[in-house]
Amino acid sequence: GAVVSQHPSWVICKSGTSVKIECRSLDFQATTMFWYRQFPKQSLMLMATSNEGSKATYEQGVEKDKFLINHASLTLSTLTVTSAHPEDSSFYICSAVHSSSYEQYFGPGTRLTVT
């Protein structure tokens, strides 16, 4: 149990285009999902907290207009990187918090490369 999926697992896009990444909790409900970014050999950096039915809360320094988050249901959150630039290339990981146990389960990550 407690599986989180991400789609796509990797994507290459051209500079200026937008990319949407989906995060799904497959067998549990999560009122809260988190989006992280990880650069090579660095730890995860929290980008935003996504709460079902409400606006996402962004960490300091993260542009909300560039990283659009939508948490449409208790099992789905999406992150859209708008007008992507090469510096947005990174490993994006989502997680879903089990509503009752507070255990956090991560998706497998999405490798984004902007050319």
Added chain:
Amino acid sequence: SQKIEQNSEALNIQEGKTATLTCNYTNYSPAYLQWYRQDPGRGPVFLLLIRENEKEKRKERLKVTFDTTLKQSLFHITASQPADSATYLCALLNTGNQFYFGTGTSLTVIP
């Protein structure tokens, strides 16, 4: 400022020995502390959660301690195996229901 530090970037130990990883934090009041394992190119995998009112938690060969006075958690892997080689991350859940991760420790178990 808030900070979560893990003892070292890399730790090498001999197979069969106990690996001990440290997580220290400042300026947090965590309700929970968690440990994760991350393999290269993969998302972290949840291992153990310990609450602020718990001193110790065990799961098979894993043991976690949590000292809120010292603001420290220790993560032990007993009878270590080469398959335990990975990066281990500690994470705090603060009162705002947000998770913050430590810098990670890369563990290598030498056969």
